[in-house]
Amino acid sequence: MIMLVFACLALLAGPLLYQLVNRSPRALNAIDGFVFVSISGLLIIHLLAESDESFGFLTLGVLALGLFGPLFLERFFQRIEHEVHIATMILGAVGFLIHTSIDGAALALNHGEGIVSSSRTSLISLAPAIVIHRLPVGLTLWWLLKPRFGIPIAFLALTCAVVATFGGYVLAGSPVVQSLEYTFPWVEAFVAGSILHVVLFRFHLHGDEHHHMHEGHGAEAHGSGHNDAHALLGEPARGVEKWISNEGIGNLLGILLLTFIFFSMPASHGHHHSEVSFFSSFLALASDSAPALLFAYFAGIFIYGFFPESSVQWMRKGGRVRQAAKGMMVGLPLPICSCGVLPYYQALVKKGAPPAAAVAFLIATPELGLDAVFLSLPLLGKELMVIRLVASALIAFVVAAIVSRFITQRKTLPVLNEALPPSLNQRIKRGAHFALVELVDTTAPWMLLGLVLAAMAGPVVQEFGISQLHPILEVFLFSGIGMVVYVCASGATPLVAALLVAGVSPGAGLAFLLTGPATNISTFGILSELHGKKIAFLFAALMLLLALMAGVVTNLMLPEYSGIIDLGSEVHHVEQGLFPALRSIALALVALLFLASFARQGGRKFFGHVLGDQVGH
Numbered sequence: 224m225i226m227l228v229f230a231c232l233a234l235l236a237g238p239l240l241y242q243l244v245n246r247s248p249r250a251l252n253a254i255d256g257f258v259f260v261s262i263s264g265l266l267i268i269h270l271l272a273e274s275d276e277s278f279g280f281l282t283l284g285v286l287a288l289g290l291f292g293p294l295f296l297e298r299f300f301q302r303i304e305h306e307v308h309i310a311t312m313i314l315g316a317v318g319f320l321i322h323t324s325i326d327g328a329a330l331a332l333n334h335g336e337g338i339v340s341s342s343r344t345s346l347i348s349l350a351p352a353i354v355i356h357r358l359p360v361g362l363t364l365w366w367l368l369k370p371r372f373g374i375p376i377a378f379l380a381l382t383c384a385v386v387a388t389f390g391g392y393v394l395a396g397s398p399v400v401q402s403l404e405y406t407f408p409w410v411e412a413f414v415a416g417s418i419l420h421v422v423l424f425r426f427h428l429h430g431d432e433h434h435h436m437h438e439g440h441g442a443e444a445h446g447s448g449h450n451d452a453h454a455l456l457g458e459p460a461r462g463v464e465k466w467i468s469n470e471g472i473g474n475l476l477g478i479l480l481l482t483f484i485f486f487s488m489p490a491s492h493g494h495h496h497s498e499v500s501f502f503s504s505f506l507a508l509a510s511d512s513a514p515a516l517l518f519a520y521f522a523g524i525f526i527y528g529f530f531p532e533s534s535v536q537w538m539r540k541g542g543r544v545r546q547a548a549k550g551m552m553v554g555l556p557l558p559i560c561s562c563g564v565l566p567y568y569q570a571l572v573k574k575g576a577p578p579a580a581a582v583a584f585l586i587a588t589p590e591l592g593l594d595a596v597f598l599s600l601p602l603l604g605k606e607l608m609v610i611r612l613v614a615s616a617l618i619a620f621v622v623a624a625i626v627s628r629f630i631t632q633r634k635t636l637p638v639l640n641e642a643l644p645p646s647l648n649q650r651i652k653r654g655a656h657f658a659l660v661e662l663v664d665t666t667a668p669w670m671l672l673g674l675v676l677a678a679m680a681g682p683v684v685q686e687f688g689i690s691q692l693h694p695i696l697e698v699f700l701f702s703g704i705g706m707v708v709y710v711c712a713s714g715a716t717p718l719v720a721a722l723l724v725a726g727v728s729p730g731a732g733l734a735f736l737l738t739g740p741a742t743n744i745s746t747f748g749i750l751s752e753l754h755g756k757k758i759a760f761l762f763a764a765l766m767l768l769l770a771l772m773a774g775v776v777t778n779l780m781l782p783e784y785s786g787i788i789d790l791g792s793e794v795h796h797v798e799q800g801l802f803p804a805l806r807s808i809a810l811a812l813v814a815l816l817f818l819a820s821f822a823r824q825g826g827r828k829f830f831g832h833v834l835g836d837q838v839g840h
Contacts, residue, residue, distance in 0.1 A: 227330050227392055229354045231385045234323070237361030238377075241369065252825070256473025257480075258363050259826045262422045264481040282412045283679075289416020290423075323384045326357065327391025360384075363422065470825030477826075504678035508717045511601045513810040516670065516713065519594030520658050520816065523558050526593065528654025538571075538580035547623040550576075550583030551616055558592040558658075560665055560711040560740065565749050572753055578630035582762075583623035590741040591615045594666065595712035602720035604787045607729055610780070611736055614773040618737060622765045629761065630754050659816065664824060666713055667817045668832045673714030677721035697731035698774035702767055705738030712740040723786030730774035730781075737770040 243250070364384065369377040467475075538549045559567065564585060571581045591612065599608035645653065692700065710718070719732040742763060750759040821829050 226354060227327065227388070230326060230330060230357055231388055233354050233357035234361035234364075234381060234384050234388070236358060237363075237365035237381065238369075240358070240362045241365050250469070252469035253473035253476075254362070256468075256470035256826055257477045258366070258473075259422060259470075260474045260477030261480050262360070262363055263419060264477065265484070266419060268481065268485055286412040286416040286419075289413040290419050292416075292420075320380075320383055320387045322360070323357070324387040324391035327388040327393075328395035330388075331392045331395035466819070467822040468825045470827065471822035474826045475822055501678050504721070505674055508602070508674050508677050508721065509813075510806050510810055511720075512598055512670070512674070512717055513813045514806060515597035515601055516594060517809045517813050517816075519558055519592075519597045519713075520662065520813075522593055522597075523658030523662055524651065524654035526556060526558070526654070527657040528650040528652075538576055543577070543579045543627055544624055546577040547579040547583045547620050547627065550580030550623060551587045551619040553580075554584035554586070554588035554619070555591055555616060556593045556596075557588050558594045558662055558666070558713075559588050560592075560669065560713075564588040565746065568749065569753070577627070579623045579627035581623075582626050582630070583619045585746070586622055586741050586766075587615060587619035589712060590619065590737060592712050595716055595740075598713055598716040602716050602787075603723070603732075604784075606781060607733065607777075607784065610773075610777055611733060614733060614737060614777075618741075618766065618769045618773065621769060622762065625765060626758060626762055630758060660820075660823075663816050663820045664829075665832055666711055667820050668829055669711035669714035670717075671714075671817070672833050673710065673716065673718045677717040691726075694728040694730060694778045695775060697728050698734050698771055698778070701727070701731040701735040702738050702770045702774065705735045705770070706742050706763065706767055708739060708743070710739040712736070715739050720786060723784070726785070728774075728778050729784040730776070730778035733777045734770045734774035737773060738766055742766050 240254070361381065361384070364380055365377050368380050538546055538553070540546075541549070554564075567588070568581060568585045571584060572578075576584075596608070596612065599611055603611065715736055719727075719736055722735075723729060723732050747759045747763060750762055
């Protein structure tokens, strides 16, 4: 009973925490960062912990519906955006009430009053985790409702949450609770998605309600990251904000909370087989990827730092075929994703670069990159790595040579040479900033997304029977998927590696690797804006056709290929791998680079690279 009291007090602490934030408006970003990480992470951990036979891909789809459904409604029905967001916020509050009742039931089980006969000691560490995680729950509930509906409604919601906690505690094991057992995974997933929507898309900080916390809204409305001007307390040293943002401080505190809760969860509650399998696969993929990724980052220092400034002039020489080859050669090794290559392409076009060279550069640069090459060897194997390299080069060359015939070259603009070439030290500094800051900032979230999707890919493929399709249909399916979605080349590599292990044909995996990084809505939009819709359509058709051809040929060349990585056990994987100590060191260094990027940008801007500007700002 004492833990039940503490759990309710933790909820009621929400208004007090809110007042502390009000007295220190500069802490808004930090509190938002804490809520962003802690609530999102707690929901993910909870869903993973509850993963069993009833929690499959359908449940993930329901969660995605709760997360993105309101967003689509707002975009298609902008006139009722306010009402939709209010409804979503109310649903999120209801979700918190359901969550608090579950907490009460869990506390009852921990106290020995539930219907299960598991030992008390197996659940004894669950109670502190429940109490601690309710601090951000109470704060978030107050934060969501008070600015919109006022203090009475917010207090009513907190009171309902306390009542729901007592109700869950009292009703644990009742027939009513048991009757919800079979349907609750879907209800819980949809509610979890709705909560994530409210937390991720922080609309209440952008609103025009000028309550007494309005002083902090200016900084919030423009996101976080490098623009944070102040630390939590007083004026920081001028260089501190370059390494950690205000939101990043809250993010790190949230990570510490999640780490404590995760490791304090008993095996019977938090470490089901599906969760262990997920983390085993994730660690196996991360361990395989880390050495190559780390090498690619450091190689990027020299590639970018010593990249010749006269490349545009060099590309202009020769005919269309030579120009396409030069654009392909320049773009292929550069570790720049599609989101980053578009400004380069626009700059090349405006500087008068020949169309063949510019288009080849546009395709080759995001399609592979030095980081993806190094990742391909341990994750895909020598044969598929070579095929990927050759196919990427040929497709960039062929598409550029054909499309450029229908593009009118812009008037050549003079390329200004630097008065004084940069020194060796300046080149290394410039390269280090690009490779270890800018490149990590843009690739880290995509790499994490690729690893997460890869760890989940096996069950998804098996549930939908994708691996049972005819190889040609597989190639067509994954080529089409790659055309409409965007994935970074480095992030797509572990995903395809896991798909291959799950039974997807190598040709289908290659087709996805060719179309996914190089084609997306933004690419088509830029081509349409600069060269017209016909050029954009021709570009898309050629990319799809050549990716299909490459996939079919690959299946003929590698009929018995089934992947090379082992996702069964990270312990076996590390022990049997080459240079296990080197893998561990590389994994630790890459994790530090990713964590530094996360703290520097803030969680919203970090994941905004993947989820879009509405999360990042």
